[in-house]
Amino acid sequence: MKLSADLQALSQRLGHRFERPELLVRAVTHSSRSGANRTDNQRLEFLGDRVLGLVMAEALLAEDKTATEGQLAPRFNALVRKETCADVARQIDLGAALKLGRSEMMSGGRRKQALLGDAMEAVIAAVYLDGGFGAAKELVLRLWGDRIGTVKEDARDAKTALQEWAQARGMPPPSYIEVSRDGPDHAPVFVIAVKLEDGQSAEARAGSKRQAEQAAAKSLLSLLEKSGS
Template sequence: MGAVADAGQMSQRNKGRRDLEARIGYVFADKSLLDTALTHISALSGKTRAGSYQRLEFLGDHVLGLVISDMLYRAFPDAEEGELSRRLADLVRRESCADVARTLDLGAAIKLGVSEANGGGRRRTAILADVCEAVIGAVFVDGGYPAASAFIERLWTERMTKPKRPLRDAKTVLQEWAQGRGLPTPSYREVARTGPDHDPEFRVLVELPDLPPAEGSGRSKRAAEQAAATAFLNREGVSSAPPET
């Protein structure tokens, strides 16, 4: 009975992997890469971090940036650097990656520790975004740049042509608002950095003379600065957009 049960479980896992590969649109030669891309560190219980998706996430993050930059360069030949940079930032941000993960239903396939799973980890934006980037990294390792590029283009092309939010970022809007009132350029100051080296959280203050500062946080200094600028604009009634994370 035990052997039959084990065979049944393996068959179920293989079917689940095939279904996921079908949603991803890529069949892995090395199935272990996909398994690793779906493994959160909480599922390892004291084992080495190398077994989690973190290394593949690191790689996928940079592959995504390269492919999206290439797509933007070709799609918008008349766009200046600033516009391309704003489009890039919108397409590779955490929420965009998490949206792709939800489209592929990656959350159901993530391997999590019991506590993380019970805490809603499968729906958490940060984890979904990380796993999306890890899958990109896994596709790149397994199939090279052409496979990763095809995967990204299939899932990001529509997002590229129909951005979900204005392309004028909060820092730009705040700078224009300040200049329109005869104020100097806003200054940004990092006030705290917390979390592990591989996943830091930055807190930044944005300041203008004679006005209270505003604070924002994010996984990079750039994201934290944007969040601080958004918070400042919201307070002054200039923008109602939620702070970026």
């Protein structure tokens, strides 16, 4: 099987020559484009998430030989979360090679954080199945690069940090409410409000619900810090 020009370019950016090119094709195929003769990347995503986790666990242990489990866990979570995978995907322009259905393509799928993060995990699995754990490990360490050495214990996502803040004070988890949605279908803008049981709240705007929720949580955390709560 011969790769298309865009996938050949992606293979070069990955630094891996596929002996089984069909694995890369599957890794970049979203469920909106799958069919009888084309398998989507969901199973590869499942595997890639586990491969990434093992590589990161090993890397963090090697990076800091004195860190406790309590210090390592949040660093690990920060490195393997979907937002980080999506950032790495953007770094290699993975979105340009995604195989999407028309509706997903028209709604800006190549830029969606969830799709990019899932595809990045699927690509890791494709390299793992094609070249073994060593090849996948080399890929991950190279693409994640300095992130591994600079990640901090407090590098949790804002929603997790806000939930932990609430739980530590005996409150239920924060609630997130979609205030509005504007713009065309291919470029929506969401306004999300986050509210704590005691009435403290904040709002944020972003191009996806997930991003808006994170931004709202970050905003509320900042307000809580300033108020000394």
